[in-house]
Amino acid sequence: MPNLKLPTNRLLVVAIVAAGTTVLANIxxxxxxxGARDALTITGVLAFAAASGLHAYVAYGRExxxxxxxxxxxxxxxxEVLGVATGFPFGTYEYDPERLGISVLGVxxxxxxxxxxxxxxxxxxxxxxxxxxxxxxxxxxLLMSTWDLYLDPQMVNEGYWVWFVDGIATKDIPxxxxxxxxxxxxxxxxxxxxxxxxxxxxxxxxxxxxLVLWVWLGSFLVNIVPVSPFFNQPVVAITxxxxxxIVLIPWSWMLWQRRVASRTPLKRRVxxxxxxxxxxxxxx
Numbered sequence: 001m002p003n004l005k006l007p008t009n010r011l012l013v014v015a016i017v018a019a020g021t022t023v024l025a026n027i028x029x030x031x032x033x034x035g036a037r038d039a040l041t042i043t044g045v046l047a048f049a050a051a052s053g054l055h056a057y058v059a060y061g062r063e064x065x066x067x068x069x070x071x072x073x074x075x076x077x078x079x080e081v082l083g084v085a086t087g088f089p090f091g092t093y094e095y096d097p098e099r100l101g102i103s104v105l106g107v108x109x110x111x112x113x114x115x116x117x118x119x120x121x122x123x124x125x126x127x128x129x130x131x132x133x134x135x136x137x138x139x140x141x142l143l144m145s146t147w148d149l150y151l152d153p154q155m156v157n158e159g160y161w162v163w164f165v166d167g168i169a170t171k172d173i174p175x176x177x178x179x180x181x182x183x184x185x186x187x188x189x190x191x192x193x194x195x196x197x198x199x200x201x202x203x204x205x206x207x208x209x210x211l212v213l214w215v216w217l218g219s220f221l222v223n224i225v226p227v228s229p230f231f232n233q234p235v236v237a238i239t240x241x242x243x244x245x246i247v248l249i250p251w252s253w254m255l256w257q258r259r260v261a262s263r264t265p266l267k268r269r270v271x272x273x274x275x276x277x278x279x280x281x282x283x284x
Contacts (some may be wrong), residue, residue: 015054021047048117059203076115080107089180092164121208137189144244145181150219155237171242
């Protein structure tokens with residue numbers, strides 16, 4: 001039987017290249033216009049999704065990736081088709097039929113990949129913070145729905161989709177959209193938690209983590225700066241930064257503490273504990 005296992009190191013390099021392509025496409029997007037901007041949107045999403053998928057394959061294996069992709073892509077496509085057709089669970093909206101590629105039932109096929117690209121790192125981060133499903137699921141859902149505080153204003157302003165209130169097109173995003181995001185992603189993460197039984201991975205999560213930090217901090221920057229080609233949307237910048245920061249600030253602090261602890265010599269850690277033993281150890 002031929003060995004069908006792909007080389008891990010090469011795939012990780014490809015994932016890093018895909019992540020770099022994502023960042024480059026995002027930067028060029030702000031400088032482009034018209035059809036070039038649409039092409040860069042598609043490129044950025046597919047590159048981010050590729051980076052997430054490749055990392056998932058290397059870290060957890062083919063079966064894990066196939067299950068994650070099937071659940072993420074099918075569930076988000078169904079949710080989006082339902083949303084466009086009925087207005088549930090987000091509100092009434094409509095995609096531009098020409099700017100994001102091929103569509104199915106009014107939903108561009110690119111959209112499920114845009115969900116997947118952030119679902120995977122959000123899943124990783126929630127598992128970093130907590131072990132219980134009762135905490136990982138709402139944490140991951142919160143990170144996804146607060147990401148939309150950046151995403152929706154930017155995409156609506158660009159004209160990729162439009163919201164309707166009482167049948168009238170508007171750029172105002174209803175609050176039901178963010179509730180819909182939370183409930184939808186909570187459902188998806190629940191399905192993933194039931195279907196996936198991942199083993200402990202020794203592969204570094206640096207690539208997906210770096211992309212999430214890029215989304216968080218890069219989106220803040222492009223919205224807060226009041227000069228062209230930036231967006232000059234300080235409210236979007238602040239709400240998105242604070243929203244995603246609810247999860248990402250304590251997570252970043254936790255990673256930093258782990259890094260400091262791993263660099264602290266064992267002898268110094270033992271001496272520190274002995275020094276504070278009278279305070280830390282409670283009498284029976």
